[in-house]
Amino acid sequence: MPAKPIALSFALSAAVVFGAAASVFSSSxxxxxxxxxxxxxxxxxxxxxxxxxxxxVAYMLENEAEHETVMWAGPSGLKxxxxxxxxYEADGIPCKRLRFAFLNRHxxxxxxxxxxxxxxxxxxxMETPFASFSEEEVELLHQQVSLALEEGETDHPISWSFPPxxxxxxxxxxxxxxxxxxxxxxxxxxxxDKSGRSSGGTYLFCQxxxxxxxxxxxx
Numbered sequence: 001m002p003a004k005p006i007a008l009s010f011a012l013s014a015a016v017v018f019g020a021a022a023s024v025f026s027s028s029x030x031x032x033x034x035x036x037x038x039x040x041x042x043x044x045x046x047x048x049x050x051x052x053x054x055x056x057v058a059y060m061l062e063n064e065a066e067h068e069t070v071m072w073a074g075p076s077g078l079k080x081x082x083x084x085x086x087x088y089e090a091d092g093i094p095c096k097r098l099r100f101a102f103l104n105r106h107x108x109x110x111x112x113x114x115x116x117x118x119x120x121x122x123x124x125x126m127e128t129p130f131a132s133f134s135e136e137e138v139e140l141l142h143q144q145v146s147l148a149l150e151e152g153e154t155d156h157p158i159s160w161s162f163p164p165x166x167x168x169x170x171x172x173x174x175x176x177x178x179x180x181x182x183x184x185x186x187x188x189x190x191x192x193d194k195s196g197r198s199s200g201g202t203y204l205f206c207q208x209x210x211x212x213x214x215x216x217x218x219x
Contacts, residue, residue: 041078041102041110049074060084061096061116061123066215079103085113086215089201090128093117097130129167129193137162141169141191148173149185149205149213166194182206184216 045053056072064070066087072080080102087096095117102110115131116123133141144160152158152173161168169191176185183206190200204216 041104041108044076044078044104045074046076049076049078053080057082057098058123060098061118077105088130088199088203090117090126090130090199092201093119093126095126095128095130127197129191129197129199132193132195132197133167133191134165137165137167141189144169145171145187145189145205146213148187168192169200179204179206179216182208 052074053072056070060070060082061084064084066084069081069083072082074080080100082098082100085097085099087094089095095115097113097115100112100114102112115126115128117126117128118124130138140160140162144158148158148171152171154173154175157170157172159168159170169189172188174186174188176183178184184204186202186204188200188202190198192198205213206216208214
């Protein structure tokens with residue numbers, strides 16, 4: 001089942017990570033789902049903050065590398081930092097998981113996570129299998145990918161599952177190669193969640209000096 005876009009159509013005072021960038025993340029969602037945001041740090045965003053935040057997120061999505069921390073300061077005194085945690089594909093569509101941390105004038109902190117995918121030139125919040133994965137599932141996925149890259153036979157699939165959440169996936173490692181003096185392999189990775197949604201893509205990984213596998217972003 002393909003990744004599903006979620007629409008954003010709630011009040012400006014409750015909009016930031018999910019809706020403050022409504023024109024950055026072009027989609028819509030039932031307002032009731034995000035009513036609680038009006039009582040959060042996000043509820044303190046004024047229109048000028050939203051414009052500033054939108055621009056910062058849009059720039060980050062198009063220009064920043066994974067794990068690079070981007071700072072933001074709004075005209076009202078609100079502050080935040082954000083980063084692209086990981087990039088991946090869902091049904092051939094480029095997606096990114098974003099993490100945000102916000103701080104208001106009273107030093108109150110709040111943290112958010114959102115997955116977005118790019119369709120028709122616009123970034124949209126998406127319901128992808130990876131978006132629903134817990135930290136435990138993500139860690140298990142990373143372990144299986146590392147195992148496949150390190151020990152897997154070329155073109156032989158390695159399956160994994162996480163019974164508590166009825167999720168899992170398959171990793172298929174390809175031939176080893178050398179790129180810029182580093183040992184590398186591509187791998188096809190597919191995952192599914194308990195709702196039956198699935199997605200997949202092919203990724204390049206190379207070993208660091210510490211012999212750890214790290215994904216390389218191919219241009």
